[in-house]
Amino acid sequence: MRIILCDNYEELSKKAAKIVASQITLKPDSVLGLATGSTPVGMYNELAKMYRQGELDFSEVKTFNLDEYYPIKKKNKQSYDYFMRENLFSKINIKNENIHIPNGETENPQKECEDYEKQIKANGGVDLQILGIGRNGHIGFNEPDASLNSFTHLTNLTENTIKANSRFFDSFDDVPKQALTMGISTILNAKKIILLASGASKRKVVSELINGGINTNIPATMLKTHPDVVLVCDRESYSGAKLGIDIGGTNIKMAVIDQNDIVYKSNFKTEDTEEKIMQSLTEKILSLKSSLDITTVGIGTPGIIKEGRVTATNLPFSDTPLESEIAEKTGLCVTVDNDANCAALGEVIFGSTKDCDNIVLVTLGTGVGGGIIMNRQILHSKNNMGEIGHFVIQAENGRPCPCGQTGCWEQYCSMTAFIKDAKDAAMKNPDSILYKMMKNDTLTGEDIFKSMDKGCPVAKKVFDDYIRYLAMGINSLVNIFGPDAIVLAGGVTRQGDKLLNPLKKLIKSDVRLEISTLQNDAGSLGAAML
Numbered sequence: 001m002r003i004i005l006c007d008n009y010e011e012l013s014k015k016a017a018k019i020v021a022s023q024i025t026l027k028p029d030s031v032l033g034l035a036t037g038s039t040p041v042g043m044y045n046e047l048a049k050m051y052r053q054g055e056l057d058f059s060e061v062k063t064f065n066l067d068e069y070y071p072i073k074k075k076n077k078q079s080y081d082y083f084m085r086e087n088l089f090s091k092i093n094i095k096n097e098n099i100h101i102p103n104g105e106t107e108n109p110q111k112e113c114e115d116y117e118k119q120i121k122a123n124g125g126v127d128l129q130i131l132g133i134g135r136n137g138h139i140g141f142n143e144p145d146a147s148l149n150s151f152t153h154l155t156n157l158t159e160n161t162i163k164a165n166s167r168f169f170d171s172f173d174d175v176p177k178q179a180l181t182m183g184i185s186t187i188l189n190a191k192k193i194i195l196l197a198s199g200a201s202k203r204k205v206v207s208e209l210i211n212g213g214i215n216t217n218i219p220a221t222m223l224k225t226h227p228d229v230v231l232v233c234d235r236e237s238y239s240g241a242k243l244g245i246d247i248g249g250t251n252i253k254m255a256v257i258d259q260n261d262i263v264y265k266s267n268f269k270t271e272d273t274e275e276k277i278m279q280s281l282t283e284k285i286l287s288l289k290s291s292l293d294i295t296t297v298g299i300g301t302p303g304i305i306k307e308g309r310v311t312a313t314n315l316p317f318s319d320t321p322l323e324s325e326i327a328e329k330t331g332l333c334v335t336v337d338n339d340a341n342c343a344a345l346g347e348v349i350f351g352s353t354k355d356c357d358n359i360v361l362v363t364l365g366t367g368v369g370g371g372i373i374m375n376r377q378i379l380h381s382k383n384n385m386g387e388i389g390h391f392v393i394q395a396e397n398g399r400p401c402p403c404g405q406t407g408c409w410e411q412y413c414s415m416t417a418f419i420k421d422a423k424d425a426a427m428k429n430p431d432s433i434l435y436k437m438m439k440n441d442t443l444t445g446e447d448i449f450k451s452m453d454k455g456c457p458v459a460k461k462v463f464d465d466y467i468r469y470l471a472m473g474i475n476s477l478v479n480i481f482g483p484d485a486i487v488l489a490g491g492v493t494r495q496g497d498k499l500l501n502p503l504k505k506l507i508k509s510d511v512r513l514e515i516s517t518l519q520n521d522a523g524s525l526g527a528a529m530l
């Protein structure tokens with residue numbers, strides 16, 4: 001089952017209509033299986049709009065509706081016949097003889113059902129079946145526990161369904177007690193099926209559909225046996241637990257968020273081949289999926305991401321279809337984004353800046369990276385390059401950068417640059433405390449701060465220069481993006497106020513300057529919220 005997750009009902013209606021439209025465009029005489037209920041109404045409106053705008057032609061299209069009350073008069077406003085004419089058929093150029101709806105006025109329901117099946121067959125079968133899903137998992141009038149393998153048949157409605165539908169009738173007694181409905185076999189014979197789910201009331205059944213097995217008590221789960229089903233749903237109907245994965249060069253971190261609480265965290269080794277990484281991710285996701293009721297997976301990874309395909313230099317990914325492959329192997333909705341973007345999202349949702357709408361995260365590590373959050377969403381550049389470490393802060397005689405420019409911020413403010421500068425200064429001043437701190441020709445960030453604490457002027461000069469460069473970059477970021485806060489992360493930020501206080505003096509605006517409270521967890525937490 002493929003899942004298309006939409007932000008809201010409007011998007012769901014548009015996406016579903018697009019699938020129907022491409023079916024009709026590819027095969028103008030398509031046979032459509034149609035459903036009633038409130039969920040598909042938005043999709044029908046979109047289809048009618050496409051017809052009005054001359055984008056779609058229904059003149060050769062044939063339709064078969066899923067079900068109809070029995071007995072009921074066609075002119076009764078509660079009949080599905082009336083519903084379909086009102087919501088779709090009267091708004092498009094479909095021919096009357098191409099419309100098929102089980103006849104609720106028939107005197108011989110048995111024969112009506114047999115004829116209906118024959119007509120579907122005579123028209124070559126249903127090309128695309130549209131379905132809604134009931135709260136208890138019913139599709140059409142195939143109620144839980146009904147004979148699930150049947151073709152079009154007359155069925156008794158359960159008391160729950162009669163009660164639920166009585167809101168459309170004058171009274172409980174006015175609701176027909178039976179219905180004519182395509183059977184599960186009729187539905188499964190369709191070449192392609194799209195299932196629509198919208199709203200929080202469908203959350204439980206959607207989660208069961210994704211995570212549960214095939215169960216006759218939830219008729220919709222029978223759809224899992226069909227090879228081409230697309231679930232189009234909105235976020236309200238699809239909000240089980242969210243799994244976030246942060247792929248790093250040495251470790252992969254996972255976090256599961258349920259209702260904004262972190263309910264699970266783990267950490268495992270990053271394998272050394274693309275295939276092994278895919279395999280370990282799939283195994284871990286599948287083992288968490290059912291136990292924690294997971295519905296979405298977000299993955300943060302270093303590198304450049306284009307349409308879910310990843311190319312990264314420090315991982316065995318080269319145009320790797322991470323998003324589609326993990327989605328296919330796990331049956332979950334998967335989104336992939338850059339790891340720094342995920343970390344920034346994690347900071348604005350779970351970190352000390354969760355009261356902010358706009359932040360810039362600056363990670364000071366081997367390089368300088370980060371992510372930009374505007375209106376609590378990741379700011380994506382068109383080609384996914386948004387590399388904040390690579391704007392130039394030194395125009396004259398700037399240090400060369402592997403990106404091809406000279407004088408990039410990263411060449412002055414990464415931990416690598418900070419330590420290299422300290423080492424160079426120490427080598428030039430063999431009498432300094434900093435020089436004495438060196439062991440086997442190496443220095444750590446800690447050593448620089450320790451030397452300063454002991455009054456080393458050489459270390460102090462290195463640090464002051466570092467802070468000056470850091471402030472220069474931050475001031476530029478503030479000028480460009482005007483964020484509410486700048487969040488700093490990375491090993492050097494463990495120094496806390498020793499880093500923050502001198503830096504604040506050089507920041508020209510009243511932007512909030514914070515040190516990440518999430519640090520290495522920001523990526524997996526943010527990925528979960530993609």
Ligand SMILES: [Zn+2]
Nearest residue numbers: 390401403408
């Ligand atoms: Zn650069």
